[in-house]
Amino acid sequence: MAETGEQGQRANVRVIADDDEAIAVARELAARLAEGAAERDRERRLPREEIEWFSQSGLWGITVPKAYGGAGVSFVTLTEVVKLISAADSSIGQLPQNHFGLVDVITLTGTEEQKRYFFAEVLAGKRFGNGFSEKGTKNVLDLKTRVRRDGDDYVVDGTKFYSTGALFAHFVPVLGLDDERRGWLAYIPQGTAGLTITDDWSGFGQRTTASGTVTLENVRVSASHVLPAYRVSDQPTLNGPVSQIIQAAIDAGIAKAAIDDTLAFVRERARPWVDSGVERASEDPLTVREIGRLYIQLHAAEALLERSAKVLDEIAAQDAVSEDDVARASVAVGEAKVLTTEAALLAGEKLFELAGTQSTLAAHNLDRHWRNARTHTLHDPVRWKYHLVGNYYLNGAKPARHAWN
Missing domain, CATH: 1.20.140.10 (Butyryl-CoA Dehydrogenase, subunit A, domain 3)
Structure with a gap:
């Protein structure tokens, strides 16, 4: 009997083995994505089906380190893959941009347990969106979103914008500051109470990235899903x-x-x-x-x-x-x-x-x-x-x- 739902989706996700395979898969997918790119942009039609093709292709998992089952591709290969997909449809090409950066944050700052968990999720087709930037602040580093420890969990409050990929994501990593103004990333599962994603992106370009608003009201996140993002800049x-x-x-x-x-x-x-x-x-x-x-x-x-x-x-x-x-x-x-x-x-x-x-x-x-x-x-x-x-x-x-x- 064929698998259905979440299990079926995971079963269909390709795990790419090396750089050559990543390039070959990207070329094949790019040809498929290019066919409707102009129409999607004209109609501002969100690429819900296309992003499933993209993640099931295995390309969202190519930077997972080899030690954790991924291809651990070179940066030369990564940039070529992104370039190929973006030439076909740059809105879709932008969607995993933050995802790859967030995989890198896990590699750099995650515990061994966090690495095993999140890398397995990525290889199974899970996508990271983002909740980084805010509008109306002094500059891009002037964040109002707060992350505070509360027992075994963290609690996140704030409002984000330019949240590319969040609407399509399985996890929405949100950047916030603690009382010492250090940055933490909370990888919040889609559907968590208090997490609201609004498709209010009205930019005249990159129309189908859904780079809109993420609102967080007393969002409770397990400590296992929170990483010390400040370390990637402090070190x-x-x-x-x-x-x-x-x-x-x-x-x-x-x-x-x-x-x-x-x-x-x-x-x-x-x-x-x-x-x-x-x-x-x-x-x-x-x-x-x-x-x-x-x-x-x-x-x-x-x-x-x-x-x-x-x-x-x-x-x-x-x-x-x-x-x-x-x-x-x-x-x-x-x-x-x-x-x-x-x-x-x-x-x-x-x-x-x-x-x-x-x-x-x-x-x-x-x-x-x-x-x-x-x-x-x-x-x-x-x-x-x-x-x-x-x-x-x-x-x-x-x-x-x-x-x-």
């Missing part, structure tokens, strides 16, 4: 660069998608300019020049992305991570993030210039690429990446350690 770890490199990979995927659609439209639909003297838009010398520029920008961004992933892999392979290692990783990822941001924005804009007026018609929904790029790249200001890189090389200044560096 030298790669958690910040890991979070950032995934962001950069999403933007690289957006750039690739926009360029692919530009090529298709120019070849199949666009008309040459009247003064060009050519028969097809694809022969217009000025269009050809701009296509060359786009590819140079994309390949440069991808090269720095791969380089930064190799830096992370090299450091992660060491017995210990130093402050200098973290600084080097943050700068390498920052350099990549500058170019992936600029490539995504440029590709989204150039699409219309090269494809022509017809490309602006709503039926094509090609504006989603620029909208997605503009929205996602606002996660943290790229202008500060220039400062981070310059200050490191000129003055030897190490970047601050947090999830945005």
Whole structure:
């Protein structure tokens, strides 16, 4: 008899064995996700079925360490997987971004019991959402959410926004401060009393990420589900660069998608300019020049992305991570993030210039690429990446350690 419900879902989850399999699965899934991407964005239809395909593919479990049954893939592979999925549908590509960072938090700060429990859950298809950021505060680190110990449990109170993936998650990890203003992450099971998730995300880009509000009213969480998040910043770890490199990979995927659609439209639909003297838009010398520029920008961004992933892999392979290692990783990822941001924005804009007026018609929904790029790249200001890189090389200044560096 076939299994049904939760047990059936777990039975169908693939456990990916290695890097090559992860890439192969990502390519296959990306082709499937790309088919309805424009329609989902146009209709703001949440990808409830598609996210099940995604987690059942096993890709949400690829960073689980090998010692706990996962593939423990390299950062080069992780960024390639995220890039492939994001090129197909960047909203879906963004959904596991926090999940991977939260798996890393468990690796870095979890007890042996917590690692065994949560890694088994991830490999069985469970997804982490997030309850990190808050709106209306002084800055991203000015948190109002509180986590306090109460006997054998913790109690969480607060309101979160930009909670990408929370609506689809089995656990909603919420970041809050204790009385000493240290950060704790409470991995709250979906359905816990006092936890409310509202799909009120109205951003013009990344429309189907459901990055809305999480409200917590006297939410009681077992101590076994609470981790000392402050340690990933107080101590030298790669958690910040890991979070950032995934962001950069999403933007690289957006750039690739926009360029692919530009090529298709120019070849199949666009008309040459009247003064060009050519028969097809694809022969217009000025269009050809701009296509060359786009590819140079994309390949440069991808090269720095791969380089930064190799830096992370090299450091992660060491017995210990130093402050200098973290600084080097943050700068390498920052350099990549500058170019992936600029490539995504440029590709989204150039699409219309090269494809022509017809490309602006709503039926094509090609504006989603620029909208997605503009929205996602606002996660943290790229202008500060220039400062981070310059200050490191000129003055030897190490970047601050947090999830945005």
